[in-house]
Amino acid sequence: MSKEGNRQNTGYVTLDVSYLIRRILRTAFVTVMCAIIVGIGVYIVLDTYMQETYTANINLTVLARDNNSGKQTEYNVNAAVTRNVNVLNSDTLKEKMKKFEAAKGIEGTVAAAQIPGTNLISLSATADTAEHSLRLLKAATESYPELAEYFESGYVVKNMNSFSADNIVKNQPQILQYALLAVVFVLMAGVGLTVLITMFSDKIYSREQGENLLDMDILGVLYRVKKRKGQKGLLVSDALTDPAFIEGMDRLTTHFQQKMDHRGFKIVTVSSIHENEGKTTLAVNLALNLVERGKRVALIEGDLRKPSLTKILEKNVPEGTSVSDLLEGKAELSEVMDRSEKYKGLICLWQKKSVPEADRLLESEQMKKLLQAFRNHTDYVIIDTSPIGIVRDTEILAGLSDAVVLSIRQSEERAAALNDVTDILEEAGTTVIGGVINMAYGKDNSRKRSRYGKYYYDHGNRKNEGK
Template sequence: MAMDEQKREQGGTGPEKIDLLRVLEEFWKILVRFLWVPILLGILGAAAMGARAYLNYTPRYRSEATFTIQSVGSSYDLAGTGNYYDKLAAEQLAITFPFLLQSDLMQSMLMQELGVTWLNGSISAQAVPDTNLFLLQVTSSSAEDAYQILDTIIQIYPRVADYVVGSTNIEMLSPPELAEAPYNQRNVVRPAVKGGILGVGAGLAILLCISLTRKTVRTREDVKKRLNAHCLGAIPTLSFKRRTGHIDRTVSILNSKASSSFQESVRSLRIRFLREAEKRQAKVVVVSSTLPGEGKTTVAANLALSLSQNGSSVILVDLDLRNPSIKERLGVTAPSKGVAELLESRQGDPADYLIPVEGTRVRLLAGDKAASDPKRQMESRRLAAIVGALRDEADFVILDTPPSGLLGDSAAVAALSDGILYVIRAGAAQVWHIMDSIQFLSNSRTALMGCVLNGAKASAGSYGYDGYHRYGRYGSKTEQREG
């Protein structure tokens, strides 16, 4: 089935159910990689809220007075009728007090007495229940304004109240005073903490949204379901236990420190690879991936070693001319020349450039330096002659190429091969990127033999390998894949 048809088929199957565990795993992976996002947003949020609180701080001053209100005509007799009257008046005042303070009459009289067009203050009053005791407060950004407004209210209040409850007298218990300091303090800590929490929360929400929408390949089932491709093998991540002294950390089946599960996964890959190779009559095989660091070079090297252990003669060619690394992976230190030198010389027998890997039936065609003009060299017609000459020298020729998701080199080489082995690191590239890269390789009309899932989640007690490596020279925009 063509890749475009695969995309249409996947797009028509309806929305995919959300796997909570997978989302959490994806979220954790993204969080570890982009932890700086919520931290940065938290710092920015704290700084913004703190700065806002600092700049918007306005000192507030309070002036207050406590007084009693008594009817002018009240009298005290043995029956206590005067007290009863004052109590009724107090209750009535307690009800009408807020309305009187906010009335147009009070406001206009205040502004007239103060000689202003607006009041720079907030007035509030509170009556003590069942008494004629009142607490009057005025708050303002100016201590002088708060005092003057309160003092003026006390002076004109009897005149305003006369329209409602009749004549009254105000007896001051605690007269108003000019505030010496604001009652509110400049506080940036609490807003900064709030801003930091909001910033971190926003960052985590962004990463969670990314994890919900990001579709990657993590299991063999994903390879089949999301890519509609055959998974030839799943290699778990290899880790070495910490020990004192130097130990061999070469990621190779020849390393005695490599776990049995790692070696078994490579053997399983070899068995499936041989089955596909026989079916397709494939002798020259391209190994590629979508992104740098997915482990294609390590897969190519260990597959070559495993085929050698099975009795096949293998030539392993380093066609990653920007970043040759096969020799390092296999621990080969002898100086050698590779494809770049063959292409530059335009002559010479490729067989003369092959170097053996000690103790195996694997030979390498690999140089020590990056090519000066890899794009031009990979498109050279002589490359086809080199690959053709190598066909007659071994049972299998494995070509390690650059990532096809970034560069067009792999497609040019794929046209010279019999099959493509595609390496996918679990949870690395997104599905659409993988499919685009495989589609790009398929333009060479070379069949995809299958995929290898690298860094797959291993069962308890098992190990795998880490295929990440240096790809600093893949950044040039002029060398990126076209089309």
């Protein structure tokens, strides 16, 4: 798959519903906490600044001044009511009310509305206290007749009831409702933002997406499986290992083998951008699967800073038999090679402990001779290395290898970063034959499995895997 072909798809947008739901659930705690905090904040602010108000109300009736039948038609009455309502709601009346002695200095609102289907007008005044609301209402009713003289001659507006405390209603501020609305808004905004980020993010989460965005093929997808009691490592040779993982590794190995054999490659480096992406388990199981197919395989510990092959394969390495001892000239190849009795055809080169200046050893002539020797006498050489994004050791080993396979933890690595790493590795003189989406959720994961990552790094592996 060409770089140009993939990079034409950098605008690729997809929506995987199951992945989207997982992302929403993953951010649910933060979203809910933000919503709660905002809700509490809104409640406190509104409780501080929103005060109780009181509304005084009176009903007015619009009547014809005489018994003229034309004035008493429904159309004319409604027109008269509408005119009076407009005046009662006008700024002119509000200005006149300010001159009313009893209403001076009172802040509030006055509103009028026709009672549907009648010649009645409901006039209300709202203020901070019951007394103030009643004063505003009186100011409106007593100021209005003077204005009415200028526009209304055929009709008169009369009070239907007297001013009374019984017509005053206490208005409770809807603080809780507003706070709940704020909570709902933040929740919806959080979910919406998660959806947008997910849709336009280039973090690799599926085979289809990877094939559209990456400058490499996707060799396979390894789904999360549950660690079973008594297991020390996730191995295809272990009867306790979930069959789904074994089947996934088998398909992956077939694809890997076809890629390698088609190009005549023998030496492959297995790496990742960051730690805890499953590369060591991938390297080991590739080797074991190839051995099961009758191939001769050399599995080499290339991470001299944080070796982990011994952890997953439970190997106790004697002093003086590590890869670093060979590269430093302290041991012979025959002393370092460990021909497995359990896995016929598998040769392992271990590293007991971390060494300083690992890059100097890896780029030595001795390392080149070692790889050439295994190229001549084995079918495949698999090197487990340190993460690419941490030290330059992987670049050195990649330059000595025919191919590189990258382990990509689902939803953790961006396509842009993976494409940059691909360029770096190929500039070092190797070929990135593909990536493996690791620790994935998906349709093949039919059972509700526990997190592969938890399984993968339990009992000390998490600290020392570094892959």
